[in-house]
Amino acid sequence: MTVHLRIWRQAGPDSPGRLAEYTVEDVNEHMSFLELLDVLNEKLITEGEEPIEFDNDCREGICGSCGLMVGGVAHGPQPRTAICQLHMRHFNDGDTIVVEPWRATAFPIIKDLVVDRSAFDRIMAAGGYVSVKTGGAPDANALPVTKEDADLAMDYASCIGCGACVAACPNSSASLFTASKIAHLAMLPQGTPERRRRVLNMVDQMEAEGFGDCSNHAECEAVCPKGISISAIALMRREYVRAVLSS
């Protein structure tokens, strides 16, 4: 199959960008979208052109490194997958596909399709961890956690920090990311001692990074490769109210 690509090219953080047009022929339908870009890059290198920069690492959909707006949707048209797990069989011969980087003030573009997501690291550093002394590994089942809570904590913990929630949000809000971390730890006994300062500090940092406010569009849940529910955001708000009232 043949696909036409319109890809965002930008030489550096402060350079002007534009959509450049490419056509890739003989596309194998079993290729992932990133492999399509690999093939295009090999062609560009052979022709002496600058290859297209994009972030990627595990290519198994679990590391959260890759992320592109494909056809106007974060991680492309297939739900609950990172872009590395989207295969070309989901497109048609002759399709024109627009490829853009995540766009948000808090995610400045470094080059082409690569953005700086260290704002997420700083939100994590503000409280997305457990620092209480937990001692040695407790005996099995010595620390009671109900099955329901364990399952929910695991659902929230599955966030890979890819940034699709921010990219897809009409307001560029980082609420789903921040809430997933807060909700994950709030469900477990190890997270309880620091829950108050965690939510206050992480929410403050989210604000300081210049992300927008949540307007409950729930677009984040629809593009999240792990399908994390916006119930995490509701839980974050309850945690926040509880933290403010209890101080």
Place this chain on the structure above:
Amino acid sequence: MSQTGKKLLAVFRSSIGRKLLTGVTGLALVVFLLEHLYSNLLYFSTDPDAYNENAHFLISLDLVYVLELGLLTFFVVHIIVGVSIYLRKRKARPDGYAKYQSAGKPSRQSLSSRTMIVTGLVLLAFLVIHIISFKYGPGIEEGFVVTIDGEPVRDLKRLLEEKFQHPAYAFGYPFVMILLGFHLRHGIWSAFQSLGAMNPRLTPVVYTLGGVLAVLIAVGFLVLPLWIFFST
């Protein structure tokens, strides 16, 4: 400033605080709308005096100024926070996407959710005209008077019937009520989510009920002007 005052200010300056404020004030305004709708629908009561009696009862309440001040505060806070959320959104992504579309379910993004700022500002403009036309419109001195239980009372019903003879009022009002329906379609369920009252089981139920309530409120308000225009 006291410790509590500082804490309150910090809440209102945080993104979650802004959501709590829009949610609480929004739901309070929905309660007001339901009361207003009830008063409007008294027009269709079999008792021809019911409409004016109710209006007279409301403005004769001892606490009417307290209620009005509360209502004004809810409106002002709701508007300020809503506009500030919109301005932050603009700042958070100054350069938009060349191509953007919703990924579909379970997204709740819709025409209604994307146009909250537009429908909200139209409602604000409407509110100003509405208050000038009716609350500060002609009263007893201008001859809009009716006697109920031997007491002269403002004839708001007649004012209503005269205003809605004009096509601009008779059709402008229902048009804005449709926009109100759109505002509430996203607003009602969103308020509950903003207050943290949602979970995966509740969300679809509240989302559906929010939509039904939005339609009922919009239709409830728009029948009155159309009825008056076409029946007289």
